[in-house]
Amino acid sequence: MTNFVADIKIPDSQLAREAAELLREHGDELLWNHSNRVFLFAAMKGNLNQIQYDSELLYISSLFHDIGLTPAYRSADKRFEVDGANAARDFLRSRGVPEDSVRLVWDAVALHTTIGIVEYKEAEAALMNFGVGYDVVGKNFDLISAEARQKVVEAFPRDRFKHDILHAFLEGFKHKPETTYGTINADVCEWLLPGYKRPNFCHQVLHSKWDE
Structure with a gap:
């Protein structure tokens, strides 16, 4: 694997490997290419804004952020983000990583789709959220130069990513669509899952068991 991409060093510690x-x-x-692009774009944002961050923890968070979509780690009843966060926590604890770092990575992975909150968390969580938004929907697209983007995509190709990632999302939670309630993942279910009807919060309030 290339150690440097667009002047960003990919961590190569034992833990990172x-x-x-x-x-x-x-x-x-x-997922491999996406996760690496997320790290690179996140690191670029951090460097551009002169934000201090732990590159190793940012990289590991990026690698685990979608692993909850995979058959090995997807649960029957939890949000896929929580599955990924739990997998990262188990991985780090089994290698003796300090609990403060474990909690940071757990938050970064668990909250990476929680728009409006995660960007105010620690640097690693906020930066990874930027990387995810940049790679998936092109948020703040012009912040990173075309030359840097090209280098990242050459190292970790997109290959119809914008089409295939939606199906990858669905595959990870189509057996538990109820876990997408209140999240952007409900959009994926509504778009691709036959027969899915998005729950409505107002309906739940007005039809609760309260008698007034």
Whole structure:
């Protein structure tokens, strides 16, 4: 694997390599390339804004952020983000990583789709959310130069990413669509899951068991 992409060093500590091997084992090329792009775009944002961050923890968070979509880690009843966060927590604890770092990575993974909150968390969580938004929907697209984007995509190709990632999302939670309530993932179910009807919060309030 290339150590530097667009002047960003990809962490190569023992911990980082083991995390990468785990994603390689249980993910596919789509998730591998996406997760690495997320890290690179996140790191670029951090460097551009002169934000202090732990590159190793940012990288590991990026590698685990979608692993909850995979058959090895998807649960029957939890949000896929929580599945990924729990997998990251187990991985880090098994290697003796301090609890403060474990909690930071858990938050980064669990909250990475929680728009409006995660960007106010610690640097690693906020930056990874930026990387996810940048790679998935092109949020703040012009913040990173075309040259840097090209280098990232050459190293970790997109290959119809904008089409295939939606199906990858659905595959990860189509057996538990109720876990997408109140999140952007409900949009995926509404778009791709036959027969899915999005729950409505107002309906739930007005039809609760309260008698007034």
